[in-house]
Amino acid sequence: MDNFAYDHVGRLLSQTQCIGDATLGENCNSATTDTSLVFSTQVTGSRTDIAASSIILRPGFHVVAAPSLSYTAKIDTQFAQELIVYNDYDELGQLVRKKVGGTSGTTFATTTGNLQTVDYAYNIRGWLKNINQDAVADNDLFNFGIAYNEPQNGGTALYNGNISETSWRTANSDDSSQKHYRYSYDALNRITSATDNTSKFNVSNMAYDKNGNIATLRREGWTNANPSLANNTGFGTMDDLSYSYTGNQLMKVADAATIDQYGFRDDAVNTIADSTDDYLYDQNGNMVRDDNKEITNIEYNHLNLPEQVSFGSNNIQYVYSAHGAKLKKTVSTTGTETLYANGYIYEGSTLQFFPHPEGYVSFENGNYEYVYHYKDHLGNIRLSYKDISTSSTPNLEIQEENNYYPFGLQHKGYNNVVNGTEHKYKYQNKEIQEELGLNWYDFGARNFDQALGRWMNPDALAEDYSSYSPYNYALNNPIFFFDPDGNSVDTIYENINTGESVEVEDGIDKTIKVNDSDFQEAKFFANEINESTTTITIGGKEIEAKVINYVSDDIADAYTEFYNDHNSYDGFSLANASDYLFNSPKIKRQSDLVMSGGGAMDLIGGKKAIIPISRALGITAKVQKHHIIPKAIYKQYKSLLKPFMKLGGGFNLKKLPTPFHGNHPQYNKYVGKQIQGLINSGNLNSGSLGKLQKTLNSQLNKAYDSGMKLNDYFRQFN
Numbered sequence: 001m002d003n004f005a006y007d008h009v010g011r012l013l014s015q016t017q018c019i020g021d022a023t024l025g026e027n028c029n030s031a032t033t034d035t036s037l038v039f040s041t042q043v044t045g046s047r048t049d050i051a052a053s054s055i056i057l058r059p060g061f062h063v064v065a066a067p068s069l070s071y072t073a074k075i076d077t078q079f080a081q082e083l084i085v086y087n088d089y090d091e092l093g094q095l096v097r098k099k100v101g102g103t104s105g106t107t108f109a110t111t112t113g114n115l116q117t118v119d120y121a122y123n124i125r126g127w128l129k130n131i132n133q134d135a136v137a138d139n140d141l142f143n144f145g146i147a148y149n150e151p152q153n154g155g156t157a158l159y160n161g162n163i164s165e166t167s168w169r170t171a172n173s174d175d176s177s178q179k180h181y182r183y184s185y186d187a188l189n190r191i192t193s194a195t196d197n198t199s200k201f202n203v204s205n206m207a208y209d210k211n212g213n214i215a216t217l218r219r220e221g222w223t224n225a226n227p228s229l230a231n232n233t234g235f236g237t238m239d240d241l242s243y244s245y246t247g248n249q250l251m252k253v254a255d256a257a258t259i260d261q262y263g264f265r266d267d268a269v270n271t272i273a274d275s276t277d278d279y280l281y282d283q284n285g286n287m288v289r290d291d292n293k294e295i296t297n298i299e300y301n302h303l304n305l306p307e308q309v310s311f312g313s314n315n316i317q318y319v320y321s322a323h324g325a326k327l328k329k330t331v332s333t334t335g336t337e338t339l340y341a342n343g344y345i346y347e348g349s350t351l352q353f354f355p356h357p358e359g360y361v362s363f364e365n366g367n368y369e370y371v372y373h374y375k376d377h378l379g380n381i382r383l384s385y386k387d388i389s390t391s392s393t394p395n396l397e398i399q400e401e402n403n404y405y406p407f408g409l410q411h412k413g414y415n416n417v418v419n420g421t422e423h424k425y426k427y428q429n430k431e432i433q434e435e436l437g438l439n440w441y442d443f444g445a446r447n448f449d450q451a452l453g454r455w456m457n458p459d460a461l462a463e464d465y466s467s468y469s470p471y472n473y474a475l476n477n478p479i480f481f482f483d484p485d486g487n488s489v490d491t492i493y494e495n496i497n498t499g500e501s502v503e504v505e506d507g508i509d510k511t512i513k514v515n516d517s518d519f520q521e522a523k524f525f526a527n528e529i530n531e532s533t534t535t536i537t538i539g540g541k542e543i544e545a546k547v548i549n550y551v552s553d554d555i556a557d558a559y560t561e562f563y564n565d566h567n568s569y570d571g572f573s574l575a576n577a578s579d580y581l582f583n584s585p586k587i588k589r590q591s592d593l594v595m596s597g598g599g600a601m602d603l604i605g606g607k608k609a610i611i612p613i614s615r616a617l618g619i620t621a622k623v624q625k626h627h628i629i630p631k632a633i634y635k636q637y638k639s640l641l642k643p644f645m646k647l648g649g650g651f652n653l654k655k656l657p658t659p660f661h662g663n664h665p666q667y668n669k670y671v672g673k674q675i676q677g678l679i680n681s682g683n684l685n686s687g688s689l690g691k692l693q694k695t696l697n698s699q700l701n702k703a704y705d706s707g708m709k710l711n712d713y714f715r716q717f718n
Helices: 518-527 553-569 577-584 588-595 630-635 665-680 685-706 710-715
Strands: 002-006 013-019 036-040 048-052 054-059 072-074 082-089 095-100 116-122 128-129 140-148 164-170 177-183 193-196 203-208 216-222 235-248 249-255 279-281 289-290 299-301 306-311 314-320 326-331 337-341 344-347 348-354 359-364 368-375 380-389 396-401 431-432 441-443 447-449 491-493 499-503 510-514 531-538 541-548 600-602 608-613 621-627 653-657
Touching: 054 203, 140 380, 164 380, 249 279, 337 499, 359 630, 499 518, 510 518, 510 553, 518 553, 553 621, 665 685, 665 710, 685 710
Parallel strands: 036 054, 048 072, 491 510, 541 608
Antiparallel strands: 002 013, 013 082, 082 095, 095 116, 116 128, 128 140, 140 164, 164 177, 177 193, 193 203, 203 216, 216 235, 235 249, 279 289, 289 299, 299 306, 306 314, 314 326, 326 337, 337 344, 344 348, 348 359, 359 368, 368 380, 380 396, 431 441, 441 447, 491 499, 531 541, 600 608, 621 653
């Protein structure tokens, strides 16, 4: 059971959790594991005190006798409450600190029993600058830094939002020294090199063909099974790759490294010439054979998800739900069945773990163990830890540490010790599929090969991104961009209370958490902006048609403002440079359609039609949504109005015929007078604005019924 607390603008303050059975009821125990209580005063009212480890009664403690008074004290770890996270924000709405794990206090300041305090810092643009790289002595297990235009380790200052350096250090006893990468890019912002401070994990010689596919890549790394960075043994050129294509489909990868069986494993061992193609594809562009991994065949379902991956007589089988969620994985050599039940992972009938926002809960020896993660700016899991103490004083143990090359291949040779069961969710917090040597990451919609840096399946919406190869990963800039599921590049709004989500087709690859009221507004924009489908008849034959929504400038501007308002709270999860510099919402506007001359109907494979409604079907857009409190007036009084209303909120939008609406300076003047009157009377608030919007809505109806144009009607009141 989870308990959530929010601040006055709907941001998550704290989350606590407890695990129980059917007798749990509606509340966790107020006691938490490894908590001791000490009492030295009198009890005058009925209450129950529960602790997980000890209760100490000191001189001065007594219960005042009364017929109706009831007092109970007990040791009980059942349904004990665990702190998941307690957040702290600055005046700009940026997350600046969070306390993770352990026990929760009633405020951020009084929460002192937590396991780790994570500190975030940002530059003047709001881009994440570092995690835990501060002067606070709070026993951080992990710190991480990002440099843009102020590199600290010899990198080139970059002013376009690209990341010039990353640095990190952990408290791992094997190697706690600071490490860093310096990055270089080409003129299209594609990564060309990554140089680490040891030179043992460099990536260089990255080049691309004219379609944006990787053409060459050189990677330093381990050249035997047991490399040691501390002893400087087992390292050299691990991969020296040349990619060959037919169109955008990868046909062969040749590895010129002397020892080529680590990192990317070539079927032509070591220096043997690679003269034959390695890959084969089906008619949908999915890879069905990979000689390097000894994959002889892959069978896909109607969603282009693999149902069976065959390695000769051995195989891995997958079962999915109707909408593509993975339900089961079976490995033929062991008979092991992994079941996926909405985040709860089972091996056979035994629960292995389930996630929480800051890590996961593992089920070990009949006990539930809370494990917590440190993630970097891309969401990669870098370090996992848990409290192994048997007393009230935490004793943290690092479970595992993960460090990555660009595109997600893991470093090896330092800090690779795993305590407990290895967690298979690593790069981008996705599951790595290692069975039978598959070594893919399952992103949900597609499968990703981290050794090659590309997808093995094409983008399902490739027609929407025609300027990019349908197999490229993260626009070939994996230091800056990430891909939530391998599917479309859209913003997903997730309700922090219910977990429900809605996707707005705005061309931005991002997930933003919002409260209930803002989630309803996101659903409104999704309904206005997203494409829909219909059935039309052409030549006597019914075909499926895709309807593209071209929205008014008012709707597009309102959504852009809505996105920017909520994106500012999410800066800690991805450097906001991506959004402020490159990724403003891309909404199809009616004005764009007019400027481009519309466009005829496009048939896709004879089965689907893309229809710009205003032109292709000969439908004139006679009705549009417009602001009740006009945009010009909102901008004039924005600092006063913004706390109480949203320009693009559902209550401020009304459908009006375009000829009636027209230009309306007289209406603007009238509304401005009403707003100024509320300000002068000191009565400007959400209630008075809501009442004004209702009054204006009624007056707009009267104006339309009068047969006059909007501007002419309101001239009489000015």
